[in-house]
Amino acid sequence: MAADLKSFLAALGRGAHLAAEVVHTQQIPPRPAHYAEPNPPLAADLARALAGQGVQRLYSHQAAALELVRAGRDAVVATPTASGKSLVYTLPVLERLAADPEAKALFLFPLKALEQDQLTAINGLAQAAGLGPVAEIYDGDTPPGLRRRLRQKPPPVLISNPDMVHAAVCAFPQAWDRFLGQLRFLVIDEVHTYRGVFGSHVAQVLRRLLRLAAARGSRPCFVLSSATIANPGQHARALTGREFAPEQVVSLCGAPAAGRSFVLVNPIGAASTTASYLLAQAVKSGLATICFTKSRLHTELIHAWVTRSHPELAGLIAGYRAGFLPEERRQIEADLAAGRLAGVVTTSALEMGIDIGGLDLCILVGYPGSQINTWQRGGRVGRAGRHSAVFMVARPDALDQWLISHPAEFFARPVEAAVLDADNQPIVAQHLLCAAAEEPLSVHDEFFDLSRHQEALAQLSAAGDLLLSAEGDRYFTPFKQPQRRVDLRGAGESMAILGPQGQVVGSLDGVRAYKEGYPGAIYLHKGRSYQVQALDLEHRKVSVRPVRADYYTHARSEKETEILEETGRRPVANFLLRQGRLKVTEVVTGYERRRISGGDLLGVYPLELPPLTFETHGLWLDIEDALRKEVERAGRHFMGSIHALEHAAISMFPLFALCDRDDIGGISIPLHPQTGKAAVFIYDGVPGGVGLAEQGYAVIEELLARVEELLDTCACEAGCPACVFSPKCGSGNKPLDKQGALLLTRLLLGKQELAAAPAGPVPEVISPAAPTARSGRMRYGVLDLETQRLAEEVGGWNNTHLMRVSVAVLYDSQRDEYVPYSEKEVPALLKRLQELELVVGFNLLRFDYGVLSAYTTQDLGRLPTLDLLLEVQGVLGHRLSLDALAGATLGAAKSADGLQAVAWWRAGNLRDLAAYCRHDVELTHELFCFGQREGHLIYERKDGNRLRVPVCWAWPALRERRSHE
Ligand SMILES: [Zn+2]
Numbered sequence: 001m002a003a004d005l006k007s008f009l010a011a012l013g014r015g016a017h018l019a020a021e022v023v024h025t026q027q028i029p030p031r032p033a034h035y036a037e038p039n040p041p042l043a044a045d046l047a048r049a050l051a052g053q054g055v056q057r058l059y060s061h062q063a064a065a066l067e068l069v070r071a072g073r074d075a076v077v078a079t080p081t082a083s084g085k086s087l088v089y090t091l092p093v094l095e096r097l098a099a100d101p102e103a104k105a106l107f108l109f110p111l112k113a114l115e116q117d118q119l120t121a122i123n124g125l126a127q128a129a130g131l132g133p134v135a136e137i138y139d140g141d142t143p144p145g146l147r148r149r150l151r152q153k154p155p156p157v158l159i160s161n162p163d164m165v166h167a168a169v170c171a172f173p174q175a176w177d178r179f180l181g182q183l184r185f186l187v188i189d190e191v192h193t194y195r196g197v198f199g200s201h202v203a204q205v206l207r208r209l210l211r212l213a214a215a216r217g218s219r220p221c222f223v224l225s226s227a228t229i230a231n232p233g234q235h236a237r238a239l240t241g242r243e244f245a246p247e248q249v250v251s252l253c254g255a256p257a258a259g260r261s262f263v264l265v266n267p268i269g270a271a272s273t274t275a276s277y278l279l280a281q282a283v284k285s286g287l288a289t290i291c292f293t294k295s296r297l298h299t300e301l302i303h304a305w306v307t308r309s310h311p312e313l314a315g316l317i318a319g320y321r322a323g324f325l326p327e328e329r330r331q332i333e334a335d336l337a338a339g340r341l342a343g344v345v346t347t348s349a350l351e352m353g354i355d356i357g358g359l360d361l362c363i364l365v366g367y368p369g370s371q372i373n374t375w376q377r378g379g380r381v382g383r384a385g386r387h388s389a390v391f392m393v394a395r396p397d398a399l400d401q402w403l404i405s406h407p408a409e410f411f412a413r414p415v416e417a418a419v420l421d422a423d424n425q426p427i428v429a430q431h432l433l434c435a436a437a438e439e440p441l442s443v444h445d446e447f448f449d450l451s452r453h454q455e456a457l458a459q460l461s462a463a464g465d466l467l468l469s470a471e472g473d474r475y476f477t478p479f480k481q482p483q484r485r486v487d488l489r490g491a492g493e494s495m496a497i498l499g500p501q502g503q504v505v506g507s508l509d510g511v512r513a514y515k516e517g518y519p520g521a522i523y524l525h526k527g528r529s530y531q532v533q534a535l536d537l538e539h540r541k542v543s544v545r546p547v548r549a550d551y552y553t554h555a556r557s558e559k560e561t562e563i564l565e566e567t568g569r570r571p572v573a574n575f576l577l578r579q580g581r582l583k584v585t586e587v588v589t590g591y592e593r594r595r596i597s598g599g600d601l602l603g604v605y606p607l608e609l610p611p612l613t614f615e616t617h618g619l620w621l622d623i624e625d626a627l628r629k630e631v632e633r634a635g636r637h638f639m640g641s642i643h644a645l646e647h648a649a650i651s652m653f654p655l656f657a658l659c660d661r662d663d664i665g666g667i668s669i670p671l672h673p674q675t676g677k678a679a680v681f682i683y684d685g686v687p688g689g690v691g692l693a694e695q696g697y698a699v700i701e702e703l704l705a706r707v708e709e710l711l712d713t714c715a716c717e718a719g720c721p722a723c724v725f726s727p728k729c730g731s732g733n734k735p736l737d738k739q740g741a742l743l744l745t746r747l748l749l750g751k752q753e754l755a756a757a758p759a760g761p762v763p764e765v766i767s768p769a770a771p772t773a774r775s776g777r778m779r780y781g782v783l784d785l786e787t788q789r790l791a792e793e794v795g796g797w798n799n800t801h802l803m804r805v806s807v808a809v810l811y812d813s814q815r816d817e818y819v820p821y822s823e824k825e826v827p828a829l830l831k832r833l834q835e836l837e838l839v840v841g842f843n844l845l846r847f848d849y850g851v852l853s854a855y856t857t858q859d860l861g862r863l864p865t866l867d868l869l870l871e872v873q874g875v876l877g878h879r880l881s882l883d884a885l886a887g888a889t890l891g892a893a894k895s896a897d898g899l900q901a902v903a904w905w906r907a908g909n910l911r912d913l914a915a916y917c918r919h920d921v922e923l924t925h926e927l928f929c930f931g932q933r934e935g936h937l938i939y940e941r942k943d944g945n946r947l948r949v950p951v952c953w954a955w956p957a958l959r960e961r962r963s964h965e
């Protein structure tokens with residue numbers, strides 16, 4: 001152990017203040033190195049270049065990956081932080097480039113800072129190996145001129161990120177023909193970060209990329225790297241769509257690691273106070289220290305506290321988080337790497353492998369939410385074989401407290417699985433549109449298994465967003481750039497934070513702006529306070545001015561939930577557990593001001609903001625009146641009980657699913673209008689859901705058992721932050737009844753008997769009303785008419801009522817006949833129309849009924865009508881002529897036009913006129929029958945492609961529609 005760290009730990013042990021707070025110290029033993037020689041050995045130039053960087057031998061995992069990739073096999077390497085992962089993908093690629101200078105590789109990183117780091121590393125090694133600089137970055141910061149050059153003459157290694165692949169590569173496949181055709185490697189770093197909604201999106205982007213490459217004759221090899229996760233092979237498969245056999249998953253790490261002390265601290269005061277103390281002492285002792293917080297606010301607060309109480313450290317410690325300007329972040333990274341900064345307070349933003357130099361000490365303020373993140377953050381420390389230390393400072397949060405009082409379980413807990421749902425229908429739907437816009441999508445597509453996406457396809461087709469070719473083999477989309485409407489990170493568009501002179505201070509993503517950027521909110525940035533003056537949702541900007549404030553702000557909100565669809569239910573002991581699609585509406589009603597030191601409530605201020613609405617997946621517990629009465633009989637507060645139960649369940653949720661409590665939302669309601677009883681809802685906090693509630697649905701018994709244990713063992717009397725208080729409660733943690741929640745949990749689980757209720761008579765069963773709609777054919781007619789005058793003669797198409805009927809023809813399904821009507825017979829026609837169950841025609845509502853309206857006071861628009869023109873327009877968004885539709889669908893054409901019809905009328909040629917009119921009715925009738933039979937019509941697009949227009953005209957569907965009109 002280095003002398004300074006040793007003396008630091010010893011000094012802390014002596015300091016009575018902290019010693020009382022240390023509850024456990026775990027020694028993590030050092031890990032020995034395992035080397036391996038690849039067979040055949042590395043090319044001499046490359047081996048020499050590596051030796052020049054001090055790498056004499058390869059670690060076993062590096063050699064294993066190299067051999068796999070040489071054999072053309074995909075590989076995923078899941079090893080801890082700082083295990084030399086970049087060589088895992090750099091070596092095979094450089095080796096290939098030496099042999100095949102035309103080969104191309106795409107390297108994807110989840111963060112821009114990582115791109116910069118790797119650019120330097122790869123080019124350094126390539127130059128030393130005599131290959132010259134091989135890599136260039138293509139991302140949002142690349143200037144347009146350079147972008148063009150990179151597209152026309154792509155470098156051997158293109159460094160980018162998934163967002164750019166989505167918006168700039170896949171969206172313009174022709175511009176990348178050469179690159180895609182020569183793409184040999186797809187390198188993806190930090191694949192464990194591609195989980196949840198973002199992971200589901202990236203999985204679809206990769207399928208689109210592979211598809212475009214395949215169309216150009218290439219099948220790139222995947223080289224993936226990950227932090228240690230439970231399921232690297234399965235995750236790699238979900239992400240890429242390719243199979244990974246066990247030997248393609250390299251998870252034995254050959255890199256050595258020095259020993260580490262892992263110290264669990266349960267502070268007497270606030271966790272942030274203890275963390276600030278540790279940070280200041282460590283930096284003063286000359287230890288390079290990183291302090292991870294759970295929120296941007298706490299990053300700012302701890303930075304402010306340390307530098308205010310120790311002004312001499314101000315230049316040595318920085319805050320770091322998303323929302324800083326990119327140049328601010330690059331500067332901090334460089335200062336850390338160069339040792340100009342001795343400490344940094346950061347959110348998860350510095351968790352990944354950005355090179356910030358060697359560190360001695362890591363402070364985790366609160367449990368990072370998962371084992372993956374805990375070990376990854378803790379893995380940032382330790383350099384050159386020197387002992388290091390990790391402090392986890394528990395917060396007064398139920399989960400933190402549970403873990404810190406179960407250290408054996410904490411250190412034995414396995415790392416979690418990374419979860420992404422590659423079949424998430426709303427996400428797949430967005431990418432099917434992108435894929436179809438990039439190249440028409442075959443129904444037998446190799447990369448998108450359409451048989452798994454029937455639901456998404458049906459919805460897209462019905463909306464006209466995806467249209468099948470006339471042959472039924474390929475899908476097209478009418479959209480030019482559907483990529484622009486897809487938000488991969490699901491964060492909403494970001495908003496700029498502008499200072500009084502209009503200068504950019506920082507940024508907030510969409511949802512965050514709504515909850516943190518309201519007028520009056522305090523925005524903390526690099527230790528300075530700004531007050532929000534205005535939130536401009538339309539122009540996406542937040543105006544702030546600097547203020548001196550000793551408080552921070554926290555939004556208060558009200559939430560409602562509507563059940564859109566129930567997708568599952570199961571009985572559990574004394575309740576019914578249900579899950580389904582929910583619509584959640586949240587309104588920020590005001591905000592609290594709390595003192596920066598101590599967090600005391602200073603006041604509550606009302607706000608008026610528009611509601612925020614999203615759809616998601618959730619589970620809910622139906623709580624029967626009998627349980628409610630039992631809780632009330634015991635003298636407990638029922639609303640307080642369900643509310644406390646909701647909070648406790650959400651706080652324990654991360655034990656069962658890979659998430660943070662902030663990823664989960666909850667609502668408790670004593671009487672839900674849809675269920676007619678009390679309910680506790682727990683739902684995925686992101687639109688569309690990421691499968692968290694589904695996991696909760698599967699393990700509700702275990703989750704409630706943990707809740708019971710928590711409520712039972714917490715030493716507090718009436719609830720505290722370690723059990724039922726929630727830091728993000730929208731109603732200020734009121735009302736909460738901890739004892740009531742404990743009773744309710746036991747009642748729900750059947751661990752406490754329900755008082756016997758008088759059973760009474762068996763209630764009568766009310767049978768549902770018999771369906772009224774009959775099935776089978778409807779009595780229908782198909783109508784068309786010709787006019788005596790042209791539109792231009794009566795002042796335009798607004799005056800169709802002045803055009804007068806020359807002849808009308810009605811196909812009558814009851815008579816199975818085409819019946820002509822002269823102008824004199826129009827009353828008979830109108831009478832017959834009233835008797836039909838459905839009138840079918842083409843442009844009936846705007847034209848034929850307009851002409852007929854001159855003969856009746858009835859509102860013809862109320863007739864049960866199926867207007868084929870409107871049906872097609874509803875799908876395509878534009879009009880089509882009967883001629884075009886009949887031509888493409890039936891191969892038939894109209895025999896004349898309206899002009900000719902008026903001419904025949906004037907010449908007294910009623911025979912040709914009636915025949916022409918009848919012909920149009922026949923065409924319309926055939927289109928209707930075709931649509932009924934096939935479920936679509938066909939039209940020809942301007943580019944010559946013949947596409948299907950989906951229609952839903954089966955008799956039951958038409959009857960259903962009529963009953964709604
Ligand atoms: Zn408590």
Ligand SMILES: [Zn+2]
Nearest residue numbers: 729730731733
């Ligand atoms: Zn609450």
